[in-house]
Amino acid sequence: MVDVIPKHIKDVWDRWNIRGAVILSLTLQAILICFSPLRKRTPRRLLIVLVWSSYLLADWSANFAVGLISKNQGKDLKPGAPPQDKKLMALWAPFLLLHLGGPDTITAFALEDNALWLRHVFGLVFQAIAGVYVVLMSLPNSLWVIILLVFVSGTIKYLERTTALYSASLDKFRDSMIQAPDPGPNYAKLMEEYKAKKEARLPTKIILIDEPDKENRPKKLEHPSLASKKKKLLTHLAIAQYAYKFFNTFKGLVVNLIFSFRERDESLEIFENLEDPEEALRIIEIELGFLYDALFTKIAILHTGIGTFSRVFASGTLVAAFIIFHKKPNKGREFHGADVVVTYTLFGVGLVLDFISILLFLFSDWTCAAYSSLKDDPDERLSWKDRIFNWLLEFRKLRWKPQECHKKGAHKCTKEGQKPCIKEGADKKESGDKKEGGDKKEGADQCSLVHKHEVLTTRFFLRRWSGSINVFNFIAYATKADVERIHDARGSFRRYSWKIIAFPFEKLNLIIQRVFDRIVKLINDVHRWISHKVNALSREHPWARSTIYPIYFEFISRIPHFIKSVWDILSEFFDISDTLDMVHKTLFVHGEPMTKELWDFMFKELRNKSKYGDSPENAKRISLARGEWTLRENLPEDAEREKMVRYVTKVDYDQSLLMWHIATELCYQQHEKETIPEGYDEQRKHYSNREFSKIISDYMMYLLILQPGLMSEVAGIGKIRFRDTLAEADKFFQRRHIEDKRSVKIATINILDVESEIEPMGVKGDRSKSVLFDASRLAKDLAEMEKTQKKDKWEILSKVWVELLCYAACHCDSTAHVEQLSRGGELINFVWLLMAHFGLTDQFQINKGDARAKLIIGK
Template sequence: MRVIPPAVKEILDKWNIRGLVILSLVFQTSLIFLAPLRKRTSKKLLAMILWTAYLLADWTANYAVAQITKNQGKEPKPDDPPKNKKLLALWAPFLLLHLGGPDTITALALEDNALWARHLFGLVSQALAGVYAVVQSMDNPLWPPIALLFITAVIKYTERTRALYTASLDKFKDQMRKPADTGPNYAKLMEEYDSRKDSNLPTDIVLIDEPDKHDRPPTLKPGPDPLTHLEIVQYGFRFFNTFKGLVVDLIFSFRERDESRDFFKELAPEDALRIIESELGFLYESMYTKTAILHTHKGTVFRVIAFGSLLASFLVFHFRPEKSVDFHGADVVITYTLFIVGIALELSSLAMFLLSDWMFAVSSKLNDDQVKDKSCIDSFLNCLLAFRKPQWTPMDACKTMHACKGNRTREVLTTPFLLRRWSGVIYGFNFIGYCLKAKVSRINRRSEFVWEFVVSMFDYVIRRFQTLSGWIKDLESSVRTFIRRWSKKNHMIYCTVYPLYLVFFSVIPWAFSKLWGYVDRIFSVKSHIDQIRFVSSEPLTRNQWEFIFSELKQKSEFAETPERAKKVSSARGEWALHDSKLKEVERLMRYVANVDYDQSLLLWHIATELCFQDEKDEEVENRSGESCDDREFSKIISDYMMYLLIMQPKLMSEVAGIGTIRFRDTLDEAKRFFKGRHFKNLRDMKRGSKMILEVSNDIEPMHVKGDRSKSVLFDASMLAKELKRLDESSSSSSASHGDGKWRVLSKVWVELLSYAASHCKATEQVAQLSRGGELLNFVWLLMAHFGLADQFQINKGDARAKLVVGE
């Protein structure tokens, strides 16, 4: 009995190698063009496509080489062209070339770089397999193009292996490690000191410190004119080479700290944003692509050799006579396709190589002399980079959720997708919105009608499915009660209908429920569905970045020593509360100083949302532009931090604590509260927030419930009421209205954000770059530039001892 029909088997035998070769070429083409997109967006669909293509590309090429090797040992069929098997041997180095991978992606995840030894073994084994396929046909007339292709393939595969090797964390650290610094020759100095002491000469050892930073001229300082697009990239490359040691926890000297901090203090916030964009781009390219090794003299030379060998191989094959007689026509077409597409992909890689930020940074030297005229090359490069500058679109206040007092506009980051260096999006997850299954209104809207329509339809289907599931459960409960009563009265029903009911209405649903539970635990299906339905997105606004920049810049003034810098960067809201002009904020200190970080996040998030929903539209309209900005900043960063805590647990692993347990307990208490209040309109966030605030807080929840439950719902309600009193006290005092609850909240949220950024693992920061990047990455690097990091641990620098002999 044949499982596969003979006709189908004949087609598979004839086209299996051809299909595998074409499929391998498709995977390579998709990777080279789709891989650069992943640093611009965090969409799951793109990540899934790249994951599939990346894994199947290597498998397809390896399997195809094995099939070619196996085919070389078979006897040719009577209807085959005389030398067709010789042509198939030419495909083996093509597949090895595909295994070298495109320049735009070497590692799918940061952990792939640690597997460089596996790729080195694969290079040797696949090269031997390709050679074996050719050796089986020693009299192959195509040996010249085969040999040339082998040169190209080996170079490409070596490039990939070397890129993985240099990007692996241990090798990356070894490359950056400076020569050992033993300081002065202590033994020799002490010998001279003892010798002079024995001679009764007045001798002393004086430690001469380096000049204070105020006595040293600044080594790096922006000029009075705005930075050009080329200078942005050049400064980004310079700081990248300095601060890439953050990834492997290297320490920095006070010279590097002072140089960076003094430079960034003089920058405009937008220029700082653009420089950090470039830095993160360079970091992404060094960890996930071949860019770092290609932009070297050896890398350039070998790439020229590889492309020349590929082109020469094509020309040798093209000018070979009698191809149509010696080889099968379909195989000749496939070979031409491999050559032409391969050359086109190489030219595309060359274009990406020449237009990359790395190329612009190394092709023109950074000019520290601001007076010197720019060269023609600099002007040309500057014009090209102008296309990639961030684009800000003014948005009237009336187009947002609420209009504030005065004619006010904000500028929203709207850089076109293909020109972005990161996603430019701040995601958000709202606790009360998730609890009530409500759609959270966005503050700054961007035109994403198609995606919003898809999400709305998906949410509608899920809601209808949940409603139908609820009806089925109610019906099943009623039927179960009826059958149980009926079976007790009738023995025949108990023996016939009741067992059928147990099987079809109890056992089968129970089995499906268990199966769904296993699938959800393995693939996190519910988490992905919740992320689609309840994660919102806000574009970054210019004034929001300026606010974050100014807050961190102000804190950097107090970070003169590593101890002070560590204290400032470890603030979780207490610094902002102490800095406030209102005396009443002392009552708020216990919500940041005496609680864990994850508890503080959940407390302040719920309190922020309660305050946000409790305000009436008239109150919002009467706010000044500054206080309205504080209100929006607080709302956006609050939702963003909750998104990081719940949806990005790896980024928050160092500070999350038992955040998941607190979230679960608080969510269950909120659901029980709304259910007990018979809250029918579950999607009304304003009414739900009002109901929470109406609960009396005369006695603290812990004194009633104890500390077994980690819920913070009504603790957050108490915090919200304390915050509301700030507005009442500020309006009755001489303090400005801007010092009310929203100014305090905005400052506290920036501190909570900066604390998470400074305590996040550097490897997780780099891993996030391959998923579109986050605002957290920018805050992390900005804090390092301002000296607000733990890595600045060298205070004395190059102080030297001097032996002084008196008269």
């Protein structure tokens, strides 16, 4: 009988299966501890897949290895095998328990894993039983002291992981923040006293003393460290301390808790007094980092008294076990050489990984913030410990680099001898330069405004989040055009290497598409030719009509349709078409680096709105605004304003997003030299608002189409509307013969050329959800508004887009925000938390103070 698996392969497996499984388990632990912290810095799918597969395989490999060891303990020794090998392998079982405890850098891959904490309790019990069984089977064993020490260390690690999962499960996370029950004043006792006074005929009444309203309360909530804020910026340590303080306050957002007016006012006072918006960005990124650590790692558990002690004790027992094993004599004669090497590898790599965990623990933001306190006097000299913390945090500060935008604006020097553009590095041009399209005017020079923004360029290993904004443009996708980056923070090596890597895929995709189109065309041409011949033959010969005609038209000609039907069924069943469509869309996604100017703009917009959010009703009204607040605030009250407001109030949110996105792109591609404001500062603001609108617009389209989890409220209908609009765009481009030009500029010109005086729904009806020409009407109305109202449309557009982003941020499920932190983080997560700091959510009961009853006797 022939063996399916050859004997020599079976022999190799018998000799190396346990060793291989143990080494695999150790390798997976090394991958997790080294690569899992990186997933909060980048959304790269390759890294996420690596961490995900290692996370799933880690428990399986450890359990599998324990099973092999326990099975091996019951086997008879093979001839020539060292007699003590089973005793050495018994030492490996507690090592696997140590591996099941997992690294400190990841306890849960997703939030759902935290809900499985009870499964890990059972896992701990049964793994401990398996380990004890292996050890008992190996007795008497001279390594029992070493085994006991490693077993204690592994049990502690497993308990840490289980505790971390338990405390991060959403129910327990919520319970940990709910305050003790407050029965209020003793009603029964108060009424007894009231009754007694009344019976004694004493003039008695009960009044409620409310806590003073916000307007009447003395503003003592501002921390002293902000008292001299205008003179001195916050230190790196103070930034981390504020982040830790607000993390403990606002982590209740994850489980939708309600906050008091005290918490709202304290946060609002501090954020309103921040002179530099960058400080708010740094506070929020550290705060989000704390949130990630609390829900996905052991760090929150380890930064407690018991957690710190258990970690020191577990590491100490592992070091003691290694020393005893190393000093044990005659290891080479008692045990197999390969097994001794494996044991040393387990100890060596385990100690290195433990050392890395300790370093990450010591140099984390948690350590700096939790083991220090805010100074009452901002001028007080920092202690030596705080100076070390501040020095460590300085390495991870945000780093910015000025970078020119790829679009240069046409700047008019309206006064003779005006110098600002030259000081900023603009290149002087002759007036009337045809390239710039300028007309020669008396007393005016035309020059090219070199427009710069400060882009975020923090080093990868020092980041706390990805630092980029992914963007997706509808018209670029519809025309298959290459998208130009507004800013490109990549170095030359990354830029050119990406072009080299992407070039073959782009060409291959283009070749496949063209080959497929030609095959389809060839099949259609052949079908028409054969059909013509069969019809002609059937007309001439009756026998052909009864044989060839039905065979071809009833069977052969339907084969392509049958193949297409089978493909459609398989594609729908296995979700192939959606996957391919998603992969195709990602080819048109690129990352724009966060710019300091964009963050400043959003911060100031929300800070201005926070002045109107002094009541729950106003705060909710602001959070529900989808652009109407900006339009009503910035345009005079007339029919023109109401016409613009209808574009946001009379349409659904997803329809508004897609329509304003296409309109923004149509406006962006227009040549607008006639609408450029005069004055250097006004022009800088004009071009900044133009770029802010473009970036936020493309970012919102990316969220709607490629991040449905963050846009769950409108993801379904948004996808349908996107597909209908894309179908109309494809049909329009084909009719205009521009589908192969791959030019966004040409596409926008053709769209705007279409007469759109009559509303599209009045012509097409509402069966299709397309908004292509509704967006064209909006773009024309914006241009008309700019002429009649003398308002810069880009200022209006940028503010409308901030409102649309804020609406999405506060209507996204809180768990979706937290889940995104494990994939590099998104700008919407920062906006969500910034809105909470400014009190612009409906989770504050700011009008309800702590009223107390008081019994008054006498007139």
